[in-house]
Amino acid sequence: MEKITIEGTPKTPTINFDMEKGALEIKGRSIPENSIEFYKPLVEWLEKYGSKPKSSTSVNIQLEYFNTSSSKCILDVFKKLEAIHKNGSEIIINWYYEQDDEDMLEAGEDYQAIINVPFKMIEVQE
Amino acid sequence: MMVDIYDFYDKMERNNIMLSFKGDITSELLTSILQIMESKLDNMQEEPKIKKKVYNVLVECLQNLYHHMDDMPQNVGPDDKARSAIFMIGKVDNQYNIITGNYIKSRNVSGLKNRLDEINKLTKEELKDYYKMVLNNGEMSDKGGGGLGMIDIARKTGEKLNYNFMPVDDSYSFFSLNIKISQ
Numbered sequence: 001m002e003k004i005t006i007e008g009t010p011k012t013p014t015i016n017f018d019m020e021k022g023a024l025e026i027k028g029r030s031i032p033e034n035s036i037e038f039y040k041p042l043v044e045w046l047e048k049y050g051s052k053p054k055s056s057t058s059v060n061i062q063l064e065y066f067n068t069s070s071s072k073c074i075l076d077v078f079k080k081l082e083a084i085h086k087n088g089s090e091i092i093i094n095w096y097y098e099q100d101d102e103d104m105l106e107a108g109e110d111y112q113a114i115i116n117v118p119f120k121m122i123e124v125q126e
Numbered sequence: 127m128m129v130d131i132y133d134f135y136d137k138m139e140r141n142n143i144m145l146s147f148k149g150d151i152t153s154e155l156l157t158s159i160l161q162i163m164e165s166k167l168d169n170m171q172e173e174p175k176i177k178k179k180v181y182n183v184l185v186e187c188l189q190n191l192y193h194h195m196d197d198m199p200q201n202v203g204p205d206d207k208a209r210s211a212i213f214m215i216g217k218v219d220n221q222y223n224i225i226t227g228n229y230i231k232s233r234n235v236s237g238l239k240n241r242l243d244e245i246n247k248l249t250k251e252e253l254k255d256y257y258k259m260v261l262n263n264g265e266m267s268d269k270g271g272g273g274l275g276m277i278d279i280a281r282k283t284g285e286k287l288n289y290n291f292m293p294v295d296d297s298y299s300f301f302s303l304n305i306k307i308s309q
Contacts, residue, residue: 031160033153072261075261
C-alpha cells in the first residue's frame with residue numbers, strides 16, 4: 001500500500017491519501033473548470049483501496065471554496081467510500097467548516113443526507 | 127469611430143464598478159480575475175462570510191461563461207463575436223452586483239429561460255432539495271458542468287435570478303444575468 005500526495009494549486013486542493021494508515025485528506029480550494037480530470041486519479045485510488053481497505057478509514061475534508069463542478073466529483077469520492085463502508089469497514093467523514101460559514105456547513109449536510117456514511121461536522125476558528 | 131472613454135469612465139464610476147472585462151473567456155483569465163477580486167475583497171476588509179459568498183458566486187458566474195464559450199463556433203468570420211462575453215462586478219451601498227452578458231443561439235433561449243423560471247419559482251427549502259436531487263441524479267457533461275451552477279447561485283444569494291434575452295440577429299440573442307448579493 002502506498003502514500004499518495006497531490007500538491008494544491010490556487011484552483012485545486014491538496015490531497016493526501018495514506019493507504020497504510022487509512023487516512024484521506026482533501027484540503028484547500030477546489031474550483032477547477034474541469035474537475036472530472038482532477039478527481040479521476042483519486043477515484044481510481046479509492047477503487048484500488050476498496051479491494052483491500054483498512055479496518056478503519058478516516059477522511060478529513062477541509063475546503064475553503066468549492067465550485068459546483070467539484071461538488072459532483074466530491075460526491076463520487078463519497079460514493080466510493082460508501083461502498084467500502086457497506087462492505088464492513090469503518091469509515092468516518094470529518095467535514096470541517098469555518099465559523100459562520102453557513103454555506104459550507106449546509107454543503108456538508110447535503111452530502112450527509114445523500115451518503116450513508118457517518119459524518120462529523122467540525123467547526124474551526126477563522 | 128472615437129470611443130468616448132470619459133463616458134465609459136463616468137458610467138463605471140457611478141455604478142461603482144470594481145472590475146470589468148470584455149473578450150474571450152479563458153481558464154488563465156479566470157485565474158487572474160479571481161486572484162484580483164480576492165485581494166480587492168481582502169483590502170475592503172469585507173466580513174469573511176460575505177467575502178466567501180461573493181467569491182463563490184463569482185466563480186459560478188464566470189465558469190458558466192467559460193463553459194458556455196465551448197458551445198460557440200470558433201473562428202468562423204462574423205460569428206467570432208459569439209465567443210466573446212462581458213462581465214462586471216460592482217458594489218453599491220452594501221450590495222454586490224455581478225453582471226454577465228454573452229451571446230446564445232436563439233433556438234436555445236426558450237430552454238434556458240424555462241430553467242431559470244423554474245429555479246425562480248422555488249423557495250429556499252425547495253432549492254435545497256432540488257440541488258441535492260440534481261447533484262445525486264444529474265448527468266455531468268464532459269466539461270464538468272452539471273447544471274448545478276444556477277441553482278447554487280440562487281441558493282447562495284437568496285435572490286431571484288434576474289435575466290434578460292435580447293434578439294441580435296437571425297441566429298443569436300444576447301443573454302444577460304444580473305446577480306445581487308446583499309448582507
